[in-house]
Each structure stands twice: as structure tokens, then as C-alpha cells.
Amino acid sequence: MPSLKDLRNRIASVKATQKITKAMQMVAAAKLKRAQTAAEAARPYAEKMEAVLANLTGAVTGSDAPMLLSGTGKDDVHLLVVATAERGLCGAFNTSIVRLARERALALQAEGKTVKFFCVGRKGYDLIRRQFEKQIVGYIEFRAVKQLSYAQAEEVGAQVLKLFAEGQFDVATLFFSRFKSVISQIPTAQQIIPAQVAGEAAAGADNAPYEFEPGEAEILADLLPRNVTIQIFKAILENAASEQGARMSSMDNATRNAGEMIKKQTLKYNRARQAMITKELIEIISGAEAL
Secondary structure (H helix, E strand, O other), X not given: OOOHHHHHHHHHHHHHHHHHHHHHHHHHHHHHHHHHHHHHHHHHHHHHHHHHHHHHHOOOOXXXXXXXXXXXXXXXXXXXEXXXXXXXXXXXXXXXXXXXXXXXXXXXXXXXXXXXXXXXXXXXXXXXXXXXXXXXXXXXXXXXXOOOOHHHHHHXXXXXXXXXXXXXXXXXXXXXXXXXXXXXXXXXXXXXXXXXXXXXXXHOOOOOOOOOOOOHHHHHHHHHHHHHHHHHHHHHHHHHHHHHHHHHHHHHHHHHHXXXXXXXXXXXXXXXXXXXXXXXXXXXXXXXXXX
């Protein structure tokens, strides 16, 4: 049985941990509002970009279509761009994204496809390299960046586009966590190369006839690389909000658990102290009676 000193040290240690988790929760709550605002502001722009591409692609078919839209004509090699956080202590935020990417990779490999990884964020890289180290073809981290900006997305987009231009993959899929609420972040997979403009974007596009100047192919040649960067930027902002929400929830749970542990250790300490006092009283009384 631990001594009273050991129990006091445990209680003090847990109280110190509780102060840290409470402080981290408050910091995450303060950062969450700014990150959530940025993520929500980026969504309409990304959606409008998809709608514009939907309008343009209707007039470009066959050999006139850029490769970023039509693809290479094959889907043998897949690049999985996995965007995660630089730090931990945010619950299952990082592992849920990596799990989705791992499941997709294993499914593609079972179909005989070649899978490559491009990691954005240290935590995702650490998790993926345990199983797919030889398949990682790119890695970028933003630990030194205090505030995420479009420049970081441009850096990632430029490397992905360079790999595509070199013919190192046929299809690129972006993995990130879409922010829904503080307690809900949704791991998401989005194909970015070749661009997918069907579905909601095409359905919501205006079907009125347009005349483009310059031609549709020239506009797409500029918009398609930009679309890749914009979708990556949106994913990074969604991740930033999801990370803070997950950290806030995780640290709140940790603070509550620390409180419960303090109560249990305090009760154990009081019982041990009462037993020691009772034992000393019995010894004193027994000694007095013996005299």
C-alpha cells in the first residue's frame, strides 16, 4: 500500500496535469473561433470554383481537355495526399484521417493498383511511415508557421502538380477532416486530380450559354492548377478548425478525468490517514492500559 507521502505526491502531480489540460482547453477554445471563421469563409470560394469549372468543362471535350481535367487515361498509380496536424493531444483527429487513407490504400493495393503517399503534417507522416515508409514520395510540415496562409497551400500544390507533370501518378486524392462542430469532425477523401466537377457542382451550375474570352481551354489551363491549390487550402483550413475543436474536446475530457482521479486519490489518502491515526490511538490506549 502506498504511503501518505506517495499519495500526496500523486494528488499534486494530477492537479498540476489538470491545470495544464485546462489551460490547453482554453487556448484551443480561443483559437477555434478564428480557425472556424477562416474555414467557413473558404467553403463558398472553393464551391464557386467547382461551379465555374463545371460550366467550362461542358464546352471542352476530347483532346482539347487539359490533363488535369481528363486525366492520363489510366488509374494505375494513385497518390494519396494526407493532411494532418503538426501536434498531438487532439484525440483521434490525426488517427481518423490516417485510418481513412490507410483503408483506401489497402483497397487500391488489393485491386492491383500502385499507391504513393504525400504527407502534409508531421503526425500523419509519423503514422503512415510505420506501414508505408517506402511509398512516401513527399512530405511537408508547417511547424515553424504561426499562421496558415495561401502560401502554404501553394507550396503543397506546386509539389503535387510537379509530380503529376513528371508522370508519377494518375489520380490524386486529398484526405483531411471536415469541421462540423466542436465534437464532430468528419474524415473526408476528395479527388483533386483529375478534377471532379460532376455531382453537386455540376448540378448547381448555371446552364445559360456563355462566350469565353480567351477560349475555354486557355481558361481551364489557368484555373485547373489554381483549383488544386484552392482545394488544398480549403482542406488545410478545415483541418486547422477540426484540430482545435478536437483538442478542446479532448482536453475537456482530460480535465474531467483528472478531477475524478483527484477525488479517488484524496479519498484513498483520507482513508489511509484515518487508519494510521486510529492505529496510533490504539497503540497509545493499549500502552496506557498496560501501565
